[in-house]
Amino acid sequence: MNARLLPYVLILPVTLFLCLFFLYPFVLVAAQAFGGSDGLSLDNFRDVVSYWKFPISLKNTMLLAALVVPVQLALALLMATMVNRMKKGRDLVLYIWTIPLGISDLAAGIIWLAIFEQSGFLNSMMTGLGLAEGPVNFLSYQNPGLVFLAIALAEIWRATAIMLVILVAGIGLIPKEYYEAAEVFGASPWQRFLRVTLPMLRPSLQTALILRVVLAFEVFAVVAALGGTLLPVLMGEIYAYQFDLQNGGAAAAMALIVLGISIVFTLIILRVLRVPKGATI
Amino acid sequence: MTDTAVLLPDQGQTRKTGRWLYAASVTLLCAWVIVPLYFLLINTLSSPETVNSFPKSFVPEFDLGSLTFFAGFQGMLTALKNSIVVAFLTMVMSILIGAPAGYALSRFEFRGKEAFRLLILLTRAFPLPLLALPLAVMFIRTGLDDTAFGLALVHTTLAIPFAVLITFSLFSGIPVELEEAAWTLGCTRLTAFTKVVLPLILPGITASAIFAFVISWNEVFAAAVLTIENRTLTAFLLQTLGEAPLHLKFAGGFILVVPALIFIFAVRKYLFAMWGIANR
Numbered sequence: 222m223n224a225r226l227l228p229y230v231l232i233l234p235v236t237l238f239l240c241l242f243f244l245y246p247f248v249l250v251a252a253q254a255f256g257g258s259d260g261l262s263l264d265n266f267r268d269v270v271s272y273w274k275f276p277i278s279l280k281n282t283m284l285l286a287a288l289v290v291p292v293q294l295a296l297a298l299l300m301a302t303m304v305n306r307m308k309k310g311r312d313l314v315l316y317i318w319t320i321p322l323g324i325s326d327l328a329a330g331i332i333w334l335a336i337f338e339q340s341g342f343l344n345s346m347m348t349g350l351g352l353a354e355g356p357v358n359f360l361s362y363q364n365p366g367l368v369f370l371a372i373a374l375a376e377i378w379r380a381t382a383i384m385l386v387i388l389v390a391g392i393g394l395i396p397k398e399y400y401e402a403a404e405v406f407g408a409s410p411w412q413r414f415l416r417v418t419l420p421m422l423r424p425s426l427q428t429a430l431i432l433r434v435v436l437a438f439e440v441f442a443v444v445a446a447l448g449g450t451l452l453p454v455l456m457g458e459i460y461a462y463q464f465d466l467q468n469g470g471a472a473a474a475m476a477l478i479v480l481g482i483s484i485v486f487t488l489i490i491l492r493v494l495r496v497p498k499g500a501t502i
Numbered sequence: 503m504t505d506t507a508v509l510l511p512d513q514g515q516t517r518k519t520g521r522w523l524y525a526a527s528v529t530l531l532c533a534w535v536i537v538p539l540y541f542l543l544i545n546t547l548s549s550p551e552t553v554n555s556f557p558k559s560f561v562p563e564f565d566l567g568s569l570t571f572f573a574g575f576q577g578m579l580t581a582l583k584n585s586i587v588v589a590f591l592t593m594v595m596s597i598l599i600g601a602p603a604g605y606a607l608s609r610f611e612f613r614g615k616e617a618f619r620l621l622i623l624l625t626r627a628f629p630l631p632l633l634a635l636p637l638a639v640m641f642i643r644t645g646l647d648d649t650a651f652g653l654a655l656v657h658t659t660l661a662i663p664f665a666v667l668i669t670f671s672l673f674s675g676i677p678v679e680l681e682e683a684a685w686t687l688g689c690t691r692l693t694a695f696t697k698v699v700l701p702l703i704l705p706g707i708t709a710s711a712i713f714a715f716v717i718s719w720n721e722v723f724a725a726a727v728l729t730i731e732n733r734t735l736t737a738f739l740l741q742t743l744g745e746a747p748l749h750l751k752f753a754g755g756f757i758l759v760v761p762a763l764i765f766i767f768a769v770r771k772y773l774f775a776m777w778g779i780a781n782r
Contacts, residue, residue, distance in 0.1 A: 227691075231606035232618055234599045235666060242633065242659045243625055249636035303528060316770050317532045320539070323762030325720030327736050331755030335541045338748065342541050345557035356556050378538060390774040432626060439629045442722040442736070445743055446751075456631075456723060463635060463727055476632040483629050 253473035265474035278453040286437035297384035322382035329379035330446025391425025546756035572753035581738035591654035592718035604669025634724035661714035672706035
């Protein structure tokens with residue numbers, strides 16, 4: 222086969238597939254969201270935004286992302302630097318730390334339910350230690366703060382691993398000479414981390430943050446497992462529109478809103494953590 | 503001289519404390535990951551009565567009651583089977599479609615390469631499960647609604663960016679000289695690929711196929727939107743969350759977790775190599 226055509230033949234299947242199942246659906250979802258009884262309209266958006274649950278679910282989703290992502294970033298950075306200087310048992314520790322990578326959000330929600338439910342392990346422990354009289358119902362409407370905290374913990378537990386993997390891979394790409402040079406000039410470990418690791422890690426930080434932030438806006442199953450309907454979030458509302466209310470137009474409008482938020486944050490992260498041209502390793 | 507003599511034991515002390523602190527934090531972080539999993543294991547290996555009782559014991563009683571209940575629950579085994587079928591289809595499709603593109607990216611310079619890479623990277627910055635909404639309508643028209651294949655198509659969209667980037671990094675790790683040597687020895691482009699490159703790349707391809715499997719296996723939102731009768735395990739569990747008894751939830755969660763544990767173990771060698779290249 223012609224060598225000039227071959228690469229195009231090879232990428233054709235992916236391109237076709239993505240056009241059909243990635244680009245085209247976005248056109249469809251936009252059409253559905255803006256579609257009204259008579260041509261283009263913003264009715265769906267108006268309905269969705271004015272619904273009383275919208276501000277709450279938006280606030281919950283945002284607060285959750287604002288709490289979870291920074292904690293995960295700090296934790297992943299800490300773990301990545303720890304693993305980097307490890308000599309013995311590195312593989313085992315990395316395997317253990319990346320286990321949650323393979324665990325679905327639904328399973329993570331169920332796992333943390335085992336801890337927080339009324340007859341769960343946290344209650345057993347507290348009663349055993351004499352800290353509580355009897356089992357407390359943590360996940361009830363009376364403790365919205367605790368429900369929020371439980372969901373945040375489950376999210377941090379589950380999704381720190383993806384950041385860790387990206388950051389460990391990124392740290393592995395930083396040439397050892399930079400650290401040696403820094404050491405020669407008397408930089409402390411903390412200074413080496415601030416002046417060498419962090420700036421060199423920028424591309425990885427970018428990828429990790431974008432991926433995590435977008436996924437944080439998609440939080441759904443963890444919330445469903447732990448909070449039920451106690452803590453409405455955007456994705457849960459979309460699901461409710463689609464199934465319980467059978468309102469496809471509203472679901473599509475909500476989807477576009479989530480999409481818009483994701484894009485805005487992606488652009489912000491790209492801008493803030495931009496890699497200077499020609500500054501790759 | 504006296505200064506250093508005074509300083510040295512002190513420094514040694516700090517270093518010792520530092521090392522102890524380091525080991526302690528590593529252990530603590532390992533426990534942070536493992537202990538919740540252990541709790542799930544206890545609940546799964548306890549009888550339904552124990553799961554609903556209080557207080558909990560911190561050792562499993564090795565009773566298969568919960569798991570038997572799970573297996574006997576109406577529709578659960580079918581959901582499990584659906585999950586496996588969808589994940590398997592996703593795995594096959596994402597590799598068959600993604601690997602050629604990964605090869606093209608690693609071996610050729612061509613016009614539009616950057617635009618293509620951008621398209622692949624873009625898909626990662628989008629909340630992809632949302633695609634299930636418009637596709638639900640499209641699938642009803644084409645008769646793909648509520649089928650394993652239809653859901654697998656959506657899951658393939660989720661897995662394909664990873665498949666392309668992973669195979670790209672794998673192919674890049676194999677020197678092009680090996681292929682060129684095969685050509686001079688009388689291989690065509692195709693036979694050079696099947697006889698030289700493919701055997702070398704097979705373990706890596708397996709790893710990325712497993713990755714695709716896990717992505718599909720774990721996906722909840724699209725599965726819940728696109729299936730009604732033929733629910734996958736995640737969709738089924740989500741649907742029954744409200745009314746299902748605790749032991750059913752925990753056994754289901756456990757079944758969801760087990761393949762993940764095995765798979766991450768199987769691909770652990772490739773996990774970091776995959777992401778190292780994918781970042782660039």
